[in-house]
Amino acid sequence: MIASSGTPGLGLDEFSRVDLRSLLGAAVSFDEPLARRTSMRIGGPAAAFAVIKNVRDLAALLRWCKAERRAWTIFGLGSNLLVADAGFPGVAIRLAGDFxxxxxxxxxxxxxxxxxxxxxxxxxxxxxxxxxxxxxxxxxxxxxxxxxxxxxxxxxxxxxxxxxxxxxxxxxxxxxxxxxxxxxxxxxxxxxxxxxxxxxxxxxxxxxxxxxxxxxxxxxxxQPVESPNAGSIFRNPPGDHAARLIETAGCKGRRIGDAEVSVKHANFIVNRKAATCRDVLALIEDVRAAVERAHGIELQLEVHVL
Ligand SMILES: Cc1cc2nc3c(=O)[nH]c(=O)nc-3n(C[C@H](O)[C@H](O)[C@H](O)COP(=O)(O)OP(=O)(O)OC[C@H]3O[C@@H](n4cnc5c(N)ncnc54)[C@H](O)[C@@H]3O)c2cc1C
The missing domain is CATH 3.30.465.10 (Uridine Diphospho-n-acetylenolpyruvylglucosamine Reductase; domain 3)
Structure with a gap:
């Protein structure tokens, strides 16, 4: 048996890599860092990253993921995504070419x-x-x-x-x-x-x-367009604005590690330099608790956590 050469914990063994390579050729890469593919500039590697240029290859890849019971996700421009520091243990799919x-x-x-x-x-x-x-x-x-x-x-x-x-x-x-x-x-x-x-x-x-x-x-x-961010972190609750609730709960400028509630727009969290997903998630919980204490409203996430 061939031992797995994947990043520990990501779980894509050598057989799966060979399979994917024969299915997609150079369109697939392994242990691909996702931080540079998200607007937040945060996140560990994807076990596999596939650039798919046509419907036929998309169908083949989805069929393979289903048969092999591999997790997959579509990666657009990563502007609404918070990727875990440990990365994504499946196939991240980027559409290109005909799409x-x-x-x-x-x-x-x-x-x-x-x-x-x-x-x-x-x-x-x-x-x-x-x-x-x-x-x-x-x-x-x-x-x-x-x-x-x-x-x-x-x-x-x-x-x-x-x-x-x-x-x-x-x-x-x-x-x-x-x-x-x-x-x-x-x-x-x-x-x-x-x-x-x-x-x-x-x-x-x-x-x-x-x-x-x-x-x-x-x-x-x-908007704090000068710093990496993922757009609005929370959904607006009915009839109100998450930014207003966060600001009046006194959270503007609050920081955990290098993650900071933007001073320009309170519903944005910016990555000041080397924030981790863990920092951002801790700050999200901190803000959520502060808003609940101040206003009795539980904010819901808009950003997708991968
Ligand atoms: C500075 C800034 C400003 C923003 N302003 C706004 C705004 O004004 N209004 C607003 O609504 N949003 C805003 N956003 C959030 C974000 O840009 C939007 O949600 C955008 O539509 C996400 O597109 P994406 O291609 O980057 O998707 P991603 O972030 O890559 O993915 C988001 C979700 O969509 C899924 N997805 C992506 N592509 C596909 C596909 N082809 N098929 C199926 N699922 C797919 C992904 O799997 C994921 O679950 C902002 C973000 C930033 C950073």
Whole structure:
């Protein structure tokens, strides 16, 4: 028997590595550090990291994970993820290639799941299509935005007509019309978003461009974009703002290790330099307890912990 050469504890033995290599070739790497792939710059390695460029390879990889009972997850741009210091003991999947296409037909924008939201907004603006401006500055992919129903004063779900998904064990994509709610969509938890079709409206290219710039300036003024972070840590409770509750509970600037509640926006935790996931999780619990003491409200996480 060949001994495992994987990182202790990550649990991908040599047989599995050989299997994955023969399935995906150079598209798979092992013990891949995830910190540099998240906006928070935190997290240990993934046992395997696969860059998947087409539906056929995605189907094959999901089938392999199912058969081998391996955990897997889709990694968009990692802008809403907090990865454990010990890393992820499964296959982290990044979509690329065919999943990066944008096709515009009249007012319908079809975007692959790996298209950055910023690129989607720019393509729509170039084509004289308005409606997506509120999404500009969300630093994730279309797939991540659909999964999270990301948005500001408008959420992506309000624009989505159809979503193409792939489920483990299936060979082809299916079309879904999910329901969306605040930071949620009704897709099955193991559905991989392959792409989405968004219905926009005709508009004036110059005005759309000006609105995109205005929103980016406003974002930069109110969010700690200069330090690594993962966006809003907590969901807004009904009728209130997590940032207001955190600030009035006296948590702004609170620190554990190098993790700090942003002084610019209280619902952001920034990584001042070498924060660990453990630091961030401890600070999250500290803030949650302070808010509960001050306001009697238990904040729920928006950020996904991997
Ligand atoms: C500075 C900053 C500002 C932000 N501002 C906003 C904001 O204004 N509004 C807002 O809503 N969010 C905001 N966010 C959070 C984040 O950008 C969004 O949630 C974004 O949609 C996440 O996309 P992603 O590609 O980075 O997903 P990831 O962070 O990589 O993943 C998030 C979740 O989605 C899943 N996922 C990703 N891609 C797919 C796919 N193709 N199929 C199925 N599941 C998938 C992942 O498995 C994970 O569970 C902000 C974050 C930062 C850092």
């Amino acid at each position: 990066t296409r944008v096709v515009i037909s009249d007012t319908l924008v079809s975007a692959g799941a790996a298209v950055p939201v910023l690129a989607l907004c720019r393509e729509a603006a170039k084509a004289g299509l308005r409606g997506a401006e509120a999404l500009v500055g969300i630093p994730g992919t279309v797939g991540g935005a659909v999964r999270m129903n990301a948005g500001t004063d408008l959420e992506i779900g309000a624009l989505v007509e159809r979503v193409e998904v792939m489920l483990p064990g299936e060979d082809a994509r299916t079309v879904a019309t999910p329901d969306f709610a605040y930071r949620r969509c009704s897709l099955a938890p193991d559905a991989v978003v392959c792409g989405a079709q968004l219905r926009l409206k005709r508009g004036d290219t110059k005005m759309i461009g000006a609105e995109l710039r205005r929103r980016i300036v406003q974002r930069n003024a109110t």
